[in-house]
Amino acid sequence: MKAIKTGLSLLMLAGLTIVASQTAFAAEAAMMKLEISDGPAIKSIKKSLTGKTGDPAKGENMMANRKKGNCFACHVISSLAKKAAKNPKKYSDMGDIGPPLDGVAGRYTEGELRALLVNAKLAFPDTIMPGFYRTKGFTRVKGKFKGKTVLKAQEVEDILSLLVTFK
Secondary structure, three states: OHHHHHHHHHHHHHHHHHHHHHHHHHHHHHHOOOOEEEOOOOEEEOOOOOOOOOOHHHHHHHHHOOOOOOHHHOOOOHHHHHHHHHOOOOOOOOOOOOOOOOOHHHHOOHHHHHHHHHHHHHOOOOOOOOOOOOOOOOOOOOHHHOOOOOOOHHHHHHHHHHHOOOO
16 A cells, blocks of 8 residues: 555656646746747747748758757658768768657647747657757756757747748
8 A cells, every 4th residue: 555655646746747847837938938828739839939930951950960959869850861861970860769750740830849849848748859948947957058048049940940841
C-alpha cells in the first residue's frame, strides 16, 4: 500500500510540475509580449515575433546550423535529404527522434508551428525539443547564455517560413 501511495504522490507531483511550468511559461510569454491562444490542435502564437515575414533560405540555414536550430539532428525532412547527403559539412545526419517534418504545415497552423518553435513543451510536456525562444526553464546553462534565447525572434520567423512550405 505504501508503494501505491508513493507512486500516486509522484504522479500528483509530476502533474503539478507541468502546471507550474505552463504557468511560468505564461508569465514569461507575457513579459516577452507573446500573445498565446488556443489553436485548432494546440497552443498558437498567431502574430509574428518581429512583425516581418521570414526568409525560407535563412530558415533552412538555421535548421541545418548545429549551433542554432539543429533541427536535422532529430527530424527527417525528405525534401532536404538529397542536399544533406551531398553536403554533410552543412547538414547534420537527419535523425528520427522527432517526427518527420514532411507535411507539418498540413498538420499545424502557422501560429501553432510558431508556438512549437517558441516552446514545444507547452503542447508536448514530455518532448526533448528545446524551447528556442525562451529565457527560462533550462538546466545547466553556461553563464554567457543565461537569460538569452537559443534563436532570435527573426530566426524563429525564418525557420517558420520554411516549415509552412512543408505541406
